[in-house]
Amino acid sequence: MSTNTMAPEEAIGAIGKKWWLLLLLGALSIVAGIAALNNPISATATLIMFFGLWLFVSGIGSIVRAFGAESEGAGKTMMIISGFLSVALAVIFFNGGIIDKVQLASIFMGITFMFRGMAELMMGIASKGQAGRGWAIFMGIITLIAGVVTINNPVASLVTVTQIISFFLIILGVMEVVSSFQLKKLAS
16 A cells, blocks of 8 residues: 655745745735725724524534534534524615614624623633633723624724724735745745
8 A cells, every 4th residue: 555645845845936925925915904994984894794694604604513413412402403593684684774784783883792791701710719710801801892892882993993904914914925935936
């Protein structure tokens, strides 16, 4: 029986020959980040549309998984309910105006932050004497506050999230461009 294995040098050389793909990805990330910063309202609208698609696809996925799973009981029931709620929200989402979409996305994001913040806070409070307890409590409080702010200021919150994502895209793009040249150098 023969195995096709490459020496590490050959593998690096093979990957290194495609360094330009990483360069292209980095350049696209930088361009997308700059474009989103220059037009945050349009970028936010695009993100909101992806959110609606995600709601629909994840809802269908949950329903399919629930009916395909061999498990019974509360877990399966919760997956089915969650799936139908996601699909229903997606239908409402796509039939509403842009303001409805912004509000729905903000409420969803805000509630998620609030639940996550409460969970972090409770875990931090319950972990007396453990390392990182203070950070868990701090992050719980900050995340909880972020949830309240997001629900109370839907448009500003989503535009801010878009701007943060834009900055991350630019930073990631620069890192990818630098990495592509390092990869090219390793392959030579």
